[in-house]
Amino acid sequence: MGMTLTEKLLSNKYGKKVKQGDYILLEVDVALANDITAPIAIEEFYKTGLKRVYSSDQIVIVPDHFVPNKDIRSAMQVKMIREFAREQGVEKFFELGRMGIEHVLLPEQGIVKSGDIVVGADSHTCTYGALGAFATGVGSTDIAGVYMMGKAWFKVPDSIDVYIEGSFKEYVSGKDFILKLISILGVSGANYKSLEFRGPGVKNISMDSRFTISNMAIEAGGKTGIFPIDEITLEYEKSRSVVVEKLSPDEDANFIRQININLDEIEPQVAIPFLPSNSKDVSEVEKDRVKIDQVVIGSCTNGRMEDLRAAASIFKGNKIDKNVRCIIIPGSQEVYKQAIKEGLFDIFVDAQCAVSTPTCGPCLGGHMGVLADGEVAISTTNRNFVGRMGHTGSKVYLASPVVAAASGIKGYISNPENL
Amino acid sequence: MEIKGKVFVFGDDVNTDEIIPARYLYTHDPEELAKYCMEDARPGFGKREDIRGGIIVAGENFGCGSSREHAPISIKAAGISCVIAKSFARIFLRNCINIGLPIIEIKDISGFKEEDIVRVDFNEGIMENEKTGKKYEFKSYPDFMKEIILSGGWINYAKNLVKGEKDG
Numbered sequence: 001m002g003m004t005l006t007e008k009l010l011s012n013k014y015g016k017k018v019k020q021g022d023y024i025l026l027e028v029d030v031a032l033a034n035d036i037t038a039p040i041a042i043e044e045f046y047k048t049g050l051k052r053v054y055s056s057d058q059i060v061i062v063p064d065h066f067v068p069n070k071d072i073r074s075a076m077q078v079k080m081i082r083e084f085a086r087e088q089g090v091e092k093f094f095e096l097g098r099m100g101i102e103h104v105l106l107p108e109q110g111i112v113k114s115g116d117i118v119v120g121a122d123s124h125t126c127t128y129g130a131l132g133a134f135a136t137g138v139g140s141t142d143i144a145g146v147y148m149m150g151k152a153w154f155k156v157p158d159s160i161d162v163y164i165e166g167s168f169k170e171y172v173s174g175k176d177f178i179l180k181l182i183s184i185l186g187v188s189g190a191n192y193k194s195l196e197f198r199g200p201g202v203k204n205i206s207m208d209s210r211f212t213i214s215n216m217a218i219e220a221g222g223k224t225g226i227f228p229i230d231e232i233t234l235e236y237e238k239s240r241s242v243v244v245e246k247l248s249p250d251e252d253a254n255f256i257r258q259i260n261i262n263l264d265e266i267e268p269q270v271a272i273p274f275l276p277s278n279s280k281d282v283s284e285v286e287k288d289r290v291k292i293d294q295v296v297i298g299s300c301t302n303g304r305m306e307d308l309r310a311a312a313s314i315f316k317g318n319k320i321d322k323n324v325r326c327i328i329i330p331g332s333q334e335v336y337k338q339a340i341k342e343g344l345f346d347i348f349v350d351a352q353c354a355v356s357t358p359t360c361g362p363c364l365g366g367h368m369g370v371l372a373d374g375e376v377a378i379s380t381t382n383r384n385f386v387g388r389m390g391h392t393g394s395k396v397y398l399a400s401p402v403v404a405a406a407s408g409i410k411g412y413i414s415n416p417e418n419l
Numbered sequence: 420m421e422i423k424g425k426v427f428v429f430g431d432d433v434n435t436d437e438i439i440p441a442r443y444l445y446t447h448d449p450e451e452l453a454k455y456c457m458e459d460a461r462p463g464f465g466k467r468e469d470i471r472g473g474i475i476v477a478g479e480n481f482g483c484g485s486s487r488e489h490a491p492i493s494i495k496a497a498g499i500s501c502v503i504a505k506s507f508a509r510i511f512l513r514n515c516i517n518i519g520l521p522i523i524e525i526k527d528i529s530g531f532k533e534e535d536i537v538r539v540d541f542n543e544g545i546m547e548n549e550k551t552g553k554k555y556e557f558k559s560y561p562d563f564m565k566e567i568i569l570s571g572g573w574i575n576y577a578k579n580l581v582k583g584e585k586d587g
C-alpha cells in the first residue's frame with residue numbers, strides 16, 4: 001500500500017513510517033499564534049514555572065486581529081505578547097508596519113516552507129498546505145506545549161483524495177473551487193481528515209489560488225488541505241531562495257474517499273448566509289437581487305496580489321454604487337506596496353473604495369467595518385456565520401474578489417460577466 | 420467519575436463565533452468569558468445561575484469554526500460540567516482534552532428535552548436520561564488522550580515529559 005502525502009510529510013519528520021490513526025509526538029518547525037491566541041499560550045507557559053522557551057526560533061507571533069489596536073484592552077493584549085517576544089528573544093514577532101495577516105505573511109516571508117510541520121493557534125493555519133507543508137490549527141494550550149518542549153501531538157489523519165481536472169474559466173478562481181468543494185463535503189465532511197489535491201488540473205492552479213483553497217479546508221472541518229510539491233511550488237520557493245524537492249501522494253495511497261472536480265465546470269460561486277457550505281452559482285443568486293451595504297475584499301483567504309489585481313480589473317473605470325461602501329485590505333505590507341506600484345490604489349480610490357492597512361479587521365467583526373443590524377455584506381473572507389462581521393442581525397455572503405467587486409458596482413450581488 | 424446535571428439542548432454546527440463572539444475576545448479572563456458563553460446561540464445564557472453544573476447536549480459538529488480556546492474556556496468557566504454531542508469539530512475537541520473539559524461523543528442522541536436530568540458514568544461509559552429512563556452507551560477515549568486527561572491536561576503532560584527528559 002502506498003502513502004498519502006500526509007503520511008509522507010509526517011513520516012519524513014518523525015524519522016520513521018507512520019500510518020493513519022497513529023498518535024505521535026512531533027517536533028514542529030513553526031508554532032504560530034496571534035494577538036487573540038498568544039496571550040493564553042504565554043500565560044500557560046509561565047504558569048509552569050519555566051523561564052525560557054524551548055526554542056525561540058520556532059515561535060512566530062503576529063498581532064493582526066485587532067491591529068492597529070482598536071481599544072485599550074486589545075492594546076494591553078498586544079503589549080503583553082510584545083513583552084514576551086522581547087524577553088524570550090522571539091525575532092519573528094511582527095509589529096504594525098512590518099506585518100500582514102499571519103497566513104499571508106508567513107509564506108511570503110519564507111517562514112513556512114514546503115515540507116514543514118506547522119501548528120498555529122488559528123484555525124486557518126491550514127493555508128500552508130498550499131506549499132505542501134503539513135499545517136494545522138490547534139489551540140493556545142498546544143502552543144504553550146511547543147513553548148515548553150518544542151513538540152505537539154498529532155493523530156495521523158485519514159485523507160480524502162480531491163482529484164482535479166481541467167482549468168478555470170474566466171472570472172473563476174480558487175475561491176469558487178473551494179466554495180464548490182465545501183458545498184459537496186458540507187461543513188463537517190472533512191472533520192479530522194486531510195484533503196489532498198491532485199490530478200492533472202493541479203498545474204493549472206496558481207500559487208495564490210492554492211493559498212485560498214488550502215485556507216478554507218477548515219470550513220469543511222479539514223485538519224489540513226495539501227497540494228503536492230510540484231513545478232509551481234518549486235518556482236514559488238525559488239523566488240524566496242528556498243530549495244525543496246517535489247513530493248506527491250503515491251498512486252495506490254489509502255484514501256478513504258475520492259471526489260472528482262473538473263475546473264471547467266465551475267461557475268463563480270456565492271455562499272449565502274449562514275454557512276460556508278451554502279454556495280450557489282452566482283447566476284442563480286443574481287436573480288434574487290440581493291441588495292448589499294458593504295463589500296470587503298481582503299483577509300487571509302483573498303488578500304494577495306492575484307486577488308487585488310482581479311478586483312482592480314473589475315473596478316477600473318467604474319464606481320461603487322452610491323448605496324454601498326467598499327473596504328479593500330491588502331494582506332501584508334509587501335502586497336500593499338506592490339499594489340501601489342502597479343497603480344491598483346489609484347483604481348480603488350477612483351472607484352471610491354476605502355483602502356486599509358493590513359489587518360483582519362471586519363473579517364471576524366473585530367473592527368474597521370463592523371456591520372449594523374440588518375446590514376448585508378459581500379465579502380472575500382471565509383466565514384458567514386451569524387454575527388461574524390458584526391450585529392447578529394447582519395448577513396455575510398462569501399465570494400471571490402471579482403464577484404465582490406462587480407456586486408459593489410451594481411449594488412446587489414452580481415455576476416461579473418454581466419457588468 | 421460520575422456527573423449529574425440539567426440538560427441544555429443546542430442544534431447542529433454550533434460554531435465558536437456563537438459560543439464566544441469575537442467582540443468579547445479582547446480578554447482571555449475565564450470569569451469574564453463565562454458571562455458571554457453561548458451568547459450568539461442563546462443570548463444571556465452565560466449569565467444564568469441555573470446553568471452551573473449543567474450539561475450541554477448538541478448535534479453534529481459542535482465547536483466548528485475558529486481555534487479559539489476561549490470557547491471551551493468560557494463553557495468550563497460558566498460551570499458547565501460536560502458537553503455531549505453527536506460529533507465535535509476537530510480543534511474544539513483537541514482544546515477540550517487539553518484544558519480538561521469533559522466531552523462525550525454519542526451518535527444517537529435523540530430524545531433529550533431542555534432541562535431533562537442526565538447522569539453520566541464515565542467509568543462504565545454509560546449515560547442515562549433520568550426523565551425518560553433511556554440509557555446511552557459511549558466509547559471511552561483512545562489511550563493517548565486518556566493519558567493526557569489523567570495527567571490533568573496537556574500542560575501537565577508536557578511538564579512530566581520535560582522533567583523526564585531532564586532526569587533522563
Ligand code: SF4
Nearest residue numbers: 101299300360363364
Ligand atoms: S483574516 Fe479572518 S480568517 Fe484570516 S486570520 Fe484574520 S480573522 Fe482569521
